[in-house]
Amino acid sequence: MTFSYKYERPALAVDCVVFGLDDDDLKVLLIRRDIEPFQGRWALPGGFVRMDETVDEAAKRELVEETGVGRVFLEQLYTFSALDRDPRERVVSVAYFALVNLSDHRVKAATDAREAAWFATSDLPALAFDHEIIVDKALERLRGKVRYQPVGFELxxxxxxxxxxxxxxxxxxxxxxxxxxxxxxxxxxxxxxxxxxxxxxxxxxxxxxxxxxxxxxxxxxxxxxxxxx
Amino acid sequence: MTFSYKYERPALAVDCVVFGLDDDDLKVLLIRRDIEPFQGRWALPGGFVRMDETVDEAAKRELVEETGVGRVFLEQLYTFSALDRDPRERVVSVAYFALVNLSDHRVKAATDAREAAWFATSDLPALAFDHEIIVDKALERLRGKVRYQPVGFELxxxxxxxxxxxxxxxxxxxxxxxxxxxxxxxxxxxxxxxxxxxxxxxxxxxxxxxxxxxxxxxxxxxxxxxxxx
Missing domain, CATH: 1.10.10.10 (Winged helix-like DNA-binding domain superfamily/Winged helix DNA-binding domain)
Structure with a gap:
């Protein structure tokens, strides 16, 4: 089965920048990609938006799948649409950022289950796609937000x-x-x-x-x- | 000619909330729709994103087409994706907000050319699609921004x-x-x-x-x- 349209359309995805704070650092949750493109590279958790869900719902679903925690601070960040951000085809991604409390054991358990890991924002590996740009944008937003809204407590x-x-x-x-x-x-x-x-x-x-x-x-x-x- | 995909995809559009300030009010630029759906209703300027342009470029293009002015303050606002926001089919819209100087004669000339008009934000007509929600979000962003960034001067x-x-x-x-x-x-x-x-x-x-x-x-x-x- 295929779906046909009169005009070409980009695919639509979501990516989540999940921040956590431990004793040492501000950290970001990354998943190791097990398929091409960028196989073996670390990437933000995310995936394609389904036709029966909003982008908010897609981000929430991905977050539950990747962190096991449903009720976390989650906010839309920015939509990334560079033409060549995905080598397969054009994918536009709506990025979200989430703040989780790393002392919550549910967060730990889910991230142990697959090849996921927390990396210090000051020492990130090379990321897949344009995910470094997305993380930078999320950090900028977080820095602006903690000063004028009480969101830091979420960490x-x-x-x-x-x-x-x-x-x-x-x-x-x-x-x-x-x-x-x-x-x-x-x-x-x-x-x-x-x-x-x-x-x-x-x-x-x-x-x-x-x-x-x-x-x-x-x-x-x-x-x-x-x-x- | 049609384009076929394995999975269903939403269409991707941009909508622009263009703010201007005159002697009386903070105003928003609206265009009267001459086709269905919402024929005859006022709506935000916008349109579908082309495959050879980013969403930023699409917003800039729409803005030039609708206001005649290329170099204005333009910033991505938020992506709207409610399942039923367009009665024809699923359309996800990346909204932008722009600040223009209404005393610039180029702005006036272009908006006189088609059925476009400036409405006071405090007295908007019923809008097409979810455009009232988009305008509210843009007003909220503008209010937050003028206090902490020198963007007001753009008006x-x-x-x-x-x-x-x-x-x-x-x-x-x-x-x-x-x-x-x-x-x-x-x-x-x-x-x-x-x-x-x-x-x-x-x-x-x-x-x-x-x-x-x-x-x-x-x-x-x-x-x-x-x-x-």
Whole structure:
């Protein structure tokens, strides 16, 4: 069975840039390609859009298939359409970026199941297609977004220390931040709920745990409050 | 002649949200459709992507065809892919938004040539397809962008008064701004070049003209300066 059209059409795909943060680095999830083109190369998880799904749904489906986690932060990034981005034929790709919490065990399990791995954004291998350009665009978006929207928390476990939060900003923005200034700014926003708990199993002095107060943020947002860090 | 594929494919189109600012309002350029579907309804300028052009090139081409102006601010907005957005068949549309200076006579001339018109964003007619959703998304992006990037100047003539600049921000952000505060903030950034000219042909006292110093902005940007208004 084939499908015929009066005019030539590009194929339509989605690609997902999945970011995670571990103790060392900001990381991106890559899958090793087992077919041509670019067989053996690392690539972003993705695939063709089906006729019965929107591009959002296609990205969500690919993400569940590749990471095993359905409820993650997922946002459309940009549509890439260079004529020669796929050597087989013309493929236009709608790229998404996702933020996952690497301490969530479901993420780990799914990515162990096939040849997938997390790579530090500062030390990526050569990627298939135009995926290096897509990752760069995603990093640029993430850097812009963490400052003006509380999306960074998606990369952290639900309970985190201020040190973990600062490290997140330092890794994403690629610069050292002054500890006192950072804490003052963060706490002044009134969006962190201080918990009656401290972190467990750490070599250094156990620090206080905090939680991001999403409900409070929604309220403040309605009143015209601008998040800024 | 037809083109056959193993899997069904959506058609790929671009749609452009072209913003302009006149003395009264922030406006959007619309074209009246002369064919079905939605015959007689107003719609965004746009069309199908050709196989020998990227989506950026398709948007530029449509924009030149519809506005007569090639060198305008044009940026990819978002890709819309609801299954039923076009009643004929599945069409995925990559939307763009453009900012034009309405005092540029070339813009006027081209839009007079066919049934096209500028509508106030606050008073749009019923639009074809999902174009109302696309316009809303473009307005949201424009509101976010004018505050953190100097894109608003694209809507003004090269030489403008501070009053014109404030009105631009008030129209885009849909709120009144304090004149003294606004001027202080704008001038403190050091991005406006004060000219030895005043505005012409005005009923009120002629005000000083300014120019946006793009070169200075590029320099400051490299030093990590953040535009904010």
């Amino acid at each position: 952290l476990p639900p309970k985190f220390t201020l040190r973990m939060l600062q490290r997140l900003y330092e890794k994403v923005l690629e610069k050292a931040l002054d500890k006192r200034n950072f804490r003052k700014k963060v706490l002044a926003m009134g969006l962190l709920e201080e918990l009656d708990e401290v972190e467990q199993d750490v070599a250094h002095r156990a620090a206080r745990l905090y939680r991001f107060d999403k409900k409070r943020y929604r309220e403040l947002e309605k009143q015209g409050f601008d998040f800024e860090l | 003004l003539p090269p030489k403008f008064t501070l009053r014109m600049l404030q009105r631009l921000y008030e129209k885009v952000l849909e709120k009144a701004l304090d004149k003294r505060n606004f001027r202080k903030k704008v001038l403190a950034m050091g991005l406006l070049e004060e000219l030895d000219e005043v505005e012409q042909d005005v009923a009120h006292r002629a005000a000083r003209l300014y120019r946006f110093d793009k070169k200075r902005y590029r320099e400051l940007e490299k030093q990590g300066f953040d535009f904010e208004l």
